Structures are given as C-alpha cells and as structure tokens.
Amino acid sequence: MTITPSEITRRQMMRRIGLTALVAGPAAGLLSSCATSGGGTSAAPSTAAASTGGASSASNPFGVKPDAPLEVVIFKGGYSDEYATQAHEPLFNKEFPKATIKHQGIQTIGTTLTPRFASGDVPDVVNNSGTDNLDGGALIGAGQLLDLTPLFDAPSIDDPSKKVRDTIVPGTIESGMGGDPAKPYTLNYVYTAYGLWYDANLFQKENWAPPKTFDEFKSLAEKIKAKNITPYAYAGKNASYYQYWMILISAAKIGGNQILLDIDNLKDGAWTADAVKQAATAWAEIGKFMDKSYEGLIHTEVQTQQNQGKVAMYPSGSWLENEQAKDTPSTFAYAIAATPSVTAADQMPYEAVRAAAGEGYVVPSKAKNAPGGLEYLRVMLSKEGAKDFTEKTKSLTVVLDSTEGLTLSPGLTSVAAVQKAAGTNVVTYSQFEGWYKELETELRKQTNALMFGRISADEFCTKMQAAADKTKADSSIPKQTRNV
Amino acid sequence: MRISRPVLRKYGFIAAFLIVPLALYIVFFVSPNLQAFQLALTNSRGISPDFAYVGFDNFRTLFADDVFWAAVRHHLLILLVLPIVTIAIALFFSFLINLGGGTKRGQLSGVLGSGFYKVVFFFPQVLAVAIVGVLFQAILRPDKDGILNSALGLVGIDPVGWLINPNLALWTLVGVAIWQGVGFYVVLFSAGMASVPKEVFEAASIDGAGRFTLFFRITLPLVWNTVQVGWVYLGIAAFDLFALVQTLSVDRGGPDDSTTVLPLEIWRTAFTYYKFGYSSAMGVALVFMVLTFAALTLRVTRRERIEY
Numbered sequence: 001m002t003i004t005p006s007e008i009t010r011r012q013m014m015r016r017i018g019l020t021a022l023v024a025g026p027a028a029g030l031l032s033s034c035a036t037s038g039g040g041t042s043a044a045p046s047t048a049a050a051s052t053g054g055a056s057s058a059s060n061p062f063g064v065k066p067d068a069p070l071e072v073v074i075f076k077g078g079y080s081d082e083y084a085t086q087a088h089e090p091l092f093n094k095e096f097p098k099a100t101i102k103h104q105g106i107q108t109i110g111t112t113l114t115p116r117f118a119s120g121d122v123p124d125v126v127n128n129s130g131t132d133n134l135d136g137g138a139l140i141g142a143g144q145l146l147d148l149t150p151l152f153d154a155p156s157i158d159d160p161s162k163k164v165r166d167t168i169v170p171g172t173i174e175s176g177m178g179g180d181p182a183k184p185y186t187l188n189y190v191y192t193a194y195g196l197w198y199d200a201n202l203f204q205k206e207n208w209a210p211p212k213t214f215d216e217f218k219s220l221a222e223k224i225k226a227k228n229i230t231p232y233a234y235a236g237k238n239a240s241y242y243q244y245w246m247i248l249i250s251a252a253k254i255g256g257n258q259i260l261l262d263i264d265n266l267k268d269g270a271w272t273a274d275a276v277k278q279a280a281t282a283w284a285e286i287g288k289f290m291d292k293s294y295e296g297l298i299h300t301e302v303q304t305q306q307n308q309g310k311v312a313m314y315p316s317g318s319w320l321e322n323e324q325a326k327d328t329p330s331t332f333a334y335a336i337a338a339t340p341s342v343t344a345a346d347q348m349p350y351e352a353v354r355a356a357a358g359e360g361y362v363v364p365s366k367a368k369n370a371p372g373g374l375e376y377l378r379v380m381l382s383k384e385g386a387k388d389f390t391e392k393t394k395s396l397t398v399v400l401d402s403t404e405g406l407t408l409s410p411g412l413t414s415v416a417a418v419q420k421a422a423g424t425n426v427v428t429y430s431q432f433e434g435w436y437k438e439l440e441t442e443l444r445k446q447t448n449a450l451m452f453g454r455i456s457a458d459e460f461c462t463k464m465q466a467a468a469d470k471t472k473a474d475s476s477i478p479k480q481t482r483n484v
Numbered sequence: 485m486r487i488s489r490p491v492l493r494k495y496g497f498i499a500a501f502l503i504v505p506l507a508l509y510i511v512f513f514v515s516p517n518l519q520a521f522q523l524a525l526t527n528s529r530g531i532s533p534d535f536a537y538v539g540f541d542n543f544r545t546l547f548a549d550d551v552f553w554a555a556v557r558h559h560l561l562i563l564l565v566l567p568i569v570t571i572a573i574a575l576f577f578s579f580l581i582n583l584g585g586g587t588k589r590g591q592l593s594g595v596l597g598s599g600f601y602k603v604v605f606f607f608p609q610v611l612a613v614a615i616v617g618v619l620f621q622a623i624l625r626p627d628k629d630g631i632l633n634s635a636l637g638l639v640g641i642d643p644v645g646w647l648i649n650p651n652l653a654l655w656t657l658v659g660v661a662i663w664q665g666v667g668f669y670v671v672l673f674s675a676g677m678a679s680v681p682k683e684v685f686e687a688a689s690i691d692g693a694g695r696f697t698l699f700f701r702i703t704l705p706l707v708w709n710t711v712q713v714g715w716v717y718l719g720i721a722a723f724d725l726f727a728l729v730q731t732l733s734v735d736r737g738g739p740d741d742s743t744t745v746l747p748l749e750i751w752r753t754a755f756t757y758y759k760f761g762y763s764s765a766m767g768v769a770l771v772f773m774v775l776t777f778a779a780l781t782l783r784v785t786r787r788e789r790i791e792y
C-alpha cells in the first residue's frame with residue numbers, strides 16, 4: 001500500500017475532524033456510538049511520572065527513568081518511518097543513552113494494536129494513521145489514551161523558558177482534543193496551509209503579484225485573461241470543496257472565526273450572515289472568469305492545466321506540490337498566497353491563513369513507559385526533531401520556526417513564509433464537513449451553482465441556510481457543538 | 485400427511501438438486517431484501533445493533549424529499565427513452581445483419597460484413613460499466629480537449645458541456661447507456677430472428693415484400709416475444725444507471741441534481757449519511773417501482789404466441 005503524503009494529509013484531516021467531533025460531548029454521533037464503554041472513565045493518570053518513579057527535573061520534566069525501554073509504533077505510509085528511526089529515536093537516545101528503543105514501522109496500526117490495547121500490553125508512542133487506524137474516539141471513551149496536557153505545559157527543549165504550547169502553531173492542541181470534557185489526547189504533527197497556489201516564476205515573468213484584495217484580484221484577473229490564461233479555476237466535478245473552503249475562509253476573514261463556529265454549531269442565520277453573503281458575492285465575481293468546462297473536470301486535470309501554464313491561480317492545500325510533483329515542469333515554482341481581503345473592515349488581516357494540523361500521535365494511558373512516550377513527543381516538537389521530519393518527508397510540522405537552515409522546495413518555502421506572516425491569525429477548520437455530511441453535500445452542489453453562475457450569492461446563502469435548518473431539525477442526525 | 489412414494493421419487497430428486505442454489509438464493513437474495521423492508525421502518529444508522537422502529541416516518545420524509553422526486557422524475561424520463569431507442573436501434577441493426585442483405589443463392593442473408601458488425605456491436609457489452617465510464621470521461625470532457633469536442637472543433641463547433649449543462653447531462657448519460665446496451669440486444673434479436681424459419685421470410689420475399697414490409701409485417705411480429713423480454717430488461721436497467729452517473733456526472737448526480745438516480749441516492753444516504761433506515765425506505769420504493777413496471781409491461785405487451 002503506497003499512499004502519497006497528500007492523500008494522507010487530507011485523510012488525516014478528515015479523521016482529525018472525526019476525533020474532534022468528540023469535543024462535542026454526549027450527542028457525539030457515530031464515533032461515540034462505537035465508543036460504547038462510555039464517557040465517565042477519564043482514568044488517565046494525571047502525571048505519569050508518579051507511576052514509574054523517575055525523578056523529574058527541568059531537563060526531564062516527565063521524570064523518565066533513564067534505562068526504561070521505549071516502544072514506538074509508526075505508520076509506515078506516505079511519510080515512511082525513517083524520520084523516526086533516523087531522527088526522532090536517535091534524538092531520544094541522545095538524552096537517554098541507556099534506554100533501548102523498540103521500533104515498529106507498520107501499515108496496519110488498527111489490526112496490530114487493537115488486541116494489544118485489549119490486553120493492556122501497549123506501546124509507549126503510537127502514530128495512529130493510515131486507513132487501518134485505531135478508532136481514536138473509542139480509545140478515548142475507554143480511557144486508553146493519556147491526556148497530553150503535561151506535554152504542552154512542559155518547557156520546550158529549545159528554550160526552557162517557553163512552554164511547548166507556545167512553540168507550535170496555534171490551533172494544534174485544539175485539533176487533537178477529544179472526549180467529554182474535552183482534553184488534548186492527540187498530537188497532530190503535520191502542518192497544512194490552504195490558499196491560492198500560483199507559479200511564482202510565471203508571476204515574476206509577467207510582473208504580477210498575488211492579489212491582496214478582491215479589487216486587486218479582479219484587475220489582475222483581467223490582465224491574466226488578456227494573456228489567454230484562465231485567471232482562476234477549480235475542479236467542479238470532484239473538488240468543489242476546494243472552492244467552498246475559499247468562500248468559508250473569506251467569510252471568516254470578514255467576520256472572524258466566530259462565523260465558522262456559528263456554521264458548525266448550526267446557529268440560526270449562520271449562513272445568511274453578512275460575512276458569508278459578502279464572501280459568496282466576492283467569489284461569484286471571480287467565478288465569472290472561469291470557463292464553464294471547469295465544472296466537468298477533476299482536480300488533477302485542472303492541476304495539470306496549471307502546470308502547463310493554462311491556469312494562473314488554483315485553490316488548494318499544501319499537499320498540492322507533492323501531489324503534482326510528477327507533472328510539474330522544472331520551470332514551474334509553486335507558491336501559496338493567502339486569500340485576498342474582501343472589505344477594508346475585515347476582522348482578520350490579509351495575512352491570515354487557514355491552517356490545520358494532521359497526522360496524529362498518541363501515548364496510551366497504560367503504557368509501561370508513559371513518561372518516555374511524552375518525552376518522545378517533546379523531542380518531536382523540538383526544532384531539531386521538526387527540521388529532521390521536514391527534511392525526510394518534505395512536509396512542514398506544527399513547530400514554529402523549525403525550517404531554518406533547510407533547503408525547502410519552492411512550495412514549502414512559501415508555505416513557511418505564509419505561516420510566519422500569519423502568526424496567530426489562523427482561520428479555523430470547519431467541522432461540519434465531517435459532522436453533517438448532508439449539509440456538506442448540499443454545500444458542494446450550491447458552490448458549483450454559485451461559481452458557475454446559476455444562482456446568486458443571496459440564493460446561495462438562503463439555500464445553505466435552509467439545508468442547515470433541515471439538518472438542525474432532523475432528529476436522526478446527532479448534533480455536536482464546538483467553542484474553539 | 486404422508487407423501488406418496490412416486491411423488492417423493494419424482495420431486496425429491498429435483499429438490500435434492502435445487503437445495504443448494506435455493507439456499508444460496510434465500511440467504512443472499514431473499515433475506516437481505518426482506519431485511520431492507522424491516523430496516524425501512526427503523527432509524528438504523530448501520531453501525532450499531534441498537535435502533536428503534538419509527539413506523540412509516542422514513543416514507544413520510546421520503547415523499548417530502550425533493551431529491552427523491554428529482555430522481556423519480558429522471559427514472560421516468562429514462563424509462564420513456566432508453567428502451568424505445570435501444571430496441572429501435574438494435575432491431576434495425578439485427579435486421580440488417582441477418583436479413584437486410586437481400587437474397588443470395590436463394591437465401592436471405594445480412595448486409596456485407598455482417599459477421600464483423602455483430603462482433604463490433606457486442607464489444608461495449610464486454611466492457612465493465614466502470615471502464616465504459618472512464619472511457620467516456622475522456623470522450624465527453626467538456627473543454628476542447630475532450631475527444632468528442634475536439635472532433636466538433638474541427639468543423640468549427642464550440643465545445644459542448646455534455647455533462648455540465650443541467651439540461652443536457654441526463655440525455656448524455658442516456659446516450660452512453662444506449663451505446664453500451666445496443667450490442668446485447670442486437671445479439672438477442674439476432675437469435676430471435678434466427679429461430680424463425682427462413683422459409684417464412686423467403687416466402688414473403690418471393691411474394692414481393694420489400695425490406696420495409698419484411699421488417700414491419702413479418703420480422704417484428706415474429707420476434708415480438710424477444711422484444712418484450714428486451715423491453716423488460718431495459719426498463720429495469722432504466723431504474724439503475726448507478727455506475728454511469730457515479731463515474732460521469734458532476735459531483736455524483738449533478739449539476740444541481742440534474743442527473744441523480746435512486747440507486748445513487750440510496751448509496752449516498754447509506755454510506756455517506758449513514759442513514760440506513762432511510763436508505764432502505766428508498767430501496768423499498770425502488771423495488772415497488774420496478775415491480776410495477778415489470779407487471780405493467782408484461783400485461784400490456786401480451787400477445788398470442790405464434791406457433792411455427
């Protein structure tokens with residue numbers, strides 16, 4: 001089974017959505033109905049240090065016993081497992097030379113580890129990923145996972161005056177929350193940014209700059225059109241969600257993340273809010289520059305057109321460069337830009353981007369060397385650990401400023417720059433995509449209708465509100481809520 | 485009650501042979517179908533053994549569901565067009581292949597190269613429907629790179645949005661279904677024509693019947709039974725079309741639900757929305773539609789069988 005990193009990123013993300021669904025609480029739907037062992041068992045040891053009796057210190061905050069063996073299980077998929085065997089594990093061994101590390105790189109995380117969780121003989125770190133992964137919600141429900149709060153509150157390896165939580169991209173911790181009450185059980189390690197992708201070389205040659213406002217967007221589009229290039233396109237046949245991401249990001253930039261929280265929480269009138277209307281109107285204007293045929297193309301077809309210089313800007317996430325690696329000519333340099341601002345009074349600056357963390361790592365609560373597991377994650381979250389990961393996997397991590405001194409691909413360099421520019425201005429990820437599939441299906445449909453000119457922005461909002469109301473009124477759909 | 489020996493000997497023998505296929509049929513066909521009826525009355529989400537009976541709630545929701553009615557409307561349109569066009573084309577071809585070539589050495593035969601055509605027409609039937617879908621993705625691509633559109637481009641016609649124009653998309657899909665289906669019915673009708681004694685055609689031919697008369701007055705009535713079977717097959721096919729819609733249409737059933745069909749909605753409701761109860765209710769509705777169609781067709785098209 002070979003899986004490209006891009007697929008993993010997206011799949012990971014979907015699962016993360018599933019996991020976070022449990023933040024929601026009692027009515028948490030599908031996943032919680034699997035987790036039949038029920039919510040009340042938050043028996044996770046508060047600090048694992050107590051149970052193993054190692055002495056904790058500033059450099060050893062979890063009190064790892066220096067000679068305690070550590071068992072690490074890594075999903076050997078698109079990222080392979082060299083980043084663990086050749087980077088993270090040696091780094092851990094540098095701290096604790098006496099510890100022997102047992103490493104397992106496998107694809108069947110779920111099949112292999114389910115019986116071990118059942119018997120209580122669990123590894124200390126698990127990279128829970130791939131199609132055959134463990135049901136995170138069920139594990140949380142059964143009290144099988146360790147609360148990672150001590151990890152995020154521990155001092156950072158690079159700068160002991162800082163807590164780990166302050167050295168990673170905002171939103172990372174929340175993305176790994178689960179259970180009721182919600183606690184961070186999963187460390188999502190890989191960073192994905194969403195925005196408009198373009199060929200930096202082409203833009204430089206033509207003296208174009210990525211637009212910062214929609215007015216600039218439109219005037220640039222005219223210029224690009226004059227060159228016989230499609231200014232902007234997405235694939236309507238199977239990837240209309242790439243487009244609705246853009247509309248939702250714009251709505252969040254106008255009205256703040258609260259707009260997206262309201263949509264996720266099925267708040268009355270969430271879709272008819274001014275911010276959503278303005279975002280839909282702005283994007284519908286851009287849709288007019290798109291040939292009708294894009295509604296019938298799939299994402300790889302449009303992406304290849306961009307590689308051939310026929311499409312100037314394309315909405316996607318940071319897996320794009322890897323996904324297109326085979327088709328990208330050497331003259332093509334991927335770069336990402338944040339979505340343009342819609343109004344001058346936008347709540348978030350132009351630099352704000354949607355960023356999401358994926359690829360989960362957990363520490364089982366019954367791990368024999370749980371402090372070691374936490375320490376291993378702390379090593380992963382060090383700049384060196386993150387840098388090694390990026391080098392080996394060509395993917396960015398959630399660790400801030402961890403790419404110094406690395407020669408990154410053009411696309412990754414640009415993602416890192418956008419990440420830095422955004423700072424704490426992070427547009428949140430919409431959870432309804434995983435929670436309410438009927439609403440999501442309707443949004444895909446109406447996004448195509450809006451962007452290809454069959455309905456107006458007002459109709460778009462009314463129809464989406466009607467769909468949201470229908471979901472809200474449907475008692476057979478378990479409801480979920482989120483606060484962050 | 486004791487079963488008499490001769491009866492037991494006669495039917496026991498047959499039953500012994502039937503027991504295995506019958507068991508398979510019951511386990512894998514009859515029982516799932518019955519279970520669908522049961523599930524249609526529940527709020528099952530398909531992933532848990534716990535569900536409640538909700539009576540006819542699912543059906544009430546169904547009858548108020550716009551997408552369901554859109555799908556039903558599409559089935560009716562397909563039902564009007566797909567069988568008639570397919571049968572007309574197939575009859576025409578099989579007539580030409582078998583009888584349309586005039587008399588040679590005192591025998592009616594097909595047009596020149598009819599053996600070759602027979603094979604070519606049957607080709608699409610050999611392809612799995614998923615492959616047909618992938619082939620037509622390239623053929624019907626909406627920009628000028630599409631095979632059909634680039635051919636049209638040679639004569640100066642702008643690219644046609646075969647599958648992206650909501651008014652055209654359904655008919656494009658029906659066209660693909662016809663393309664794929666014709667070959668099978670050519671073979672079916674050819675077999676039907678081959679079972680009619682040649683003397684009948686020759687007698688008509690000698691009496692001065694032209695090809696037109698030969699077809700409408702002699703051939704068609706004589707293969708009517710076969711046509712009727714074909715009609716039922718095609719009618720049932722008109723209630724499917726899942727794979728073509730799934731592989732070819734915009735966002736599965738789009739644009740704007742203009743190509744959606746019931747099997748697709750059943751699939752989506754079950755495996756995307758995890759509403760197995762509601763999905764089963766759709767399935768039950770579909771079963772009744774297919775049964776009604778089959779019963780009606782067999783009744784309406786009933787004719788006296790002609791004994792040769």
